[in-house]
Amino acid sequence: MSGKHVLRMAELEVDPAQLDAYCALLAEEIEASISLEAGVLSLNAVAFKDSPHRIRILEVYESREAYEAHLQTPHFLKYKDGTMNMVTSLTLVDVEPVMMRSKP
Amino acid sequence: MSGKHVLRMAELEVDPAQLDAYCALLAEEIEASISLEAGVLSLNAVAFKDSPHRIRILEVYESREAYEAHLQTPHFLKYKDGTMNMVTSLTLVDVEPVMMRSKP
Numbered sequence: 001m002s003g004k005h006v007l008r009m010a011e012l013e014v015d016p017a018q019l020d021a022y023c024a025l026l027a028e029e030i031e032a033s034i035s036l037e038a039g040v041l042s043l044n045a046v047a048f049k050d051s052p053h054r055i056r057i058l059e060v061y062e063s064r065e066a067y068e069a070h071l072q073t074p075h076f077l078k079y080k081d082g083t084m085n086m087v088t089s090l091t092l093v094d095v096e097p098v099m100m101r102s103k104p
Numbered sequence: 105m106s107g108k109h110v111l112r113m114a115e116l117e118v119d120p121a122q123l124d125a126y127c128a129l130l131a132e133e134i135e136a137s138i139s140l141e142a143g144v145l146s147l148n149a150v151a152f153k154d155s156p157h158r159i160r161i162l163e164v165y166e167s168r169e170a171y172e173a174h175l176q177t178p179h180f181l182k183y184k185d186g187t188m189n190m191v192t193s194l195t196l197v198d199v200e201p202v203m204m205r206s207k208p
Contacts, residue, residue, distance in 0.1 A: 007150055009160055027203040034205040042206035044148070044162060046111055046199035055202065056113055058148060058162055095150035098159065099131040101138040102146035102206070 005041070006067045007097060010057040013089035019053050022086045026055075029079035037073065039066020058095075109145070110171045111201060114161040117193040123157050126190045130159075133183035141177065143170020162199075 014022045030043040039062035048054040061067040070076055118126045134147040143166035152158040165171040174180055 009150065009152075023202050030203040030205050034207065040207075044204040044206070045202040046113065046162065046204070047202050048113075049198040049200050052200070056160075056162075056199065058150065058160075060206075094153040095160065096153050096156070098127050098149040098151050099134040100148040100150070101134050102148070102164075103138065103144075 004063050005097075006061040006064055007095045008057075008059045008061075008067075009093045009095050010055075010059065011089075011091040011093065012055040012057070012087055014053045014055060014083075015086050015088055016053045018086040022083055023047075025079050025082045026057075029075050032075035033070060033073070036075070037066070037070055039063060040070055060100075108167050109201075110165040110168055111199045112161075112163045112165075112171075113197045113199050114159075114163065115193075115195040115197065116159040116161070116191055118157045118159060118187075119190050119192055120157045122190040126187055127151075129183050129186045130161075133179050136179035137174060137177070140179070141170070141174055143167060144174055164204075 026045055030045060033040040033043055041060040041062055043057060043059055045055060045057040047056075061070065130149055134149060137144040137147055145164040145166055147161060147163050149159060149161040151160075165174065
């Protein structure tokens with residue numbers, strides 16, 4: 001993992017009544033970002049099993065520039081506008097890799 | 105992501121005075137788990153940039169059996185015993201995928 005990569009952990013809570021709609025918009029946004037943006041390396045979104053309105057997203061971008069560009073894409077803006085009234089709490093944490101490994 | 109996969113988010117705090125030693129043991133454990141265990145699919149450990157003693161680990165196992173086997177491996181037991189007195193807080197959360205995508 002290069003030192004110039006940008007990593008973020010998003011910690012969200014979503015209105016339970018709108019959770020299905022939120023997850024659909026998030027899934028669409030992640031699919032588009034990975035498919036269309038060379039600088040978006042991974043987006044892993046999970047929900048707490050016992051309280052599925054609590055979401056964590058581990059985000060990895062190639063660079064600061066890639067991250068800034070991502071924020072201006074139509075698919076991200078659609079997600080952001082579409083979910084604005086579904087998200088009841090949002091904490092964005094800048095993180096750094098300790099060790100990140102996946103099966104090839 | 106198959107429904108039978110087991111996913112977990114570990115949220116830890118580590119004694120800041122022992123952080124380097126903790127990260128070395130964690131990195132060694134992750135490297136060994138991915139290299140040696142077919143059922144350990146990914147282990148992504150990150151630290152908060154502004155408070156690096158706060159650690160998050162997103163763990164993905166092939167199955168419940170793979171997860172249980174992992175807990176008995178020499179490298180996991182070495183990590184667990186070696187870090188027992190370094191970890192000041194540990195929360196293990198069962199999570200489910202919402203959408204997980206990485207560049208090929």
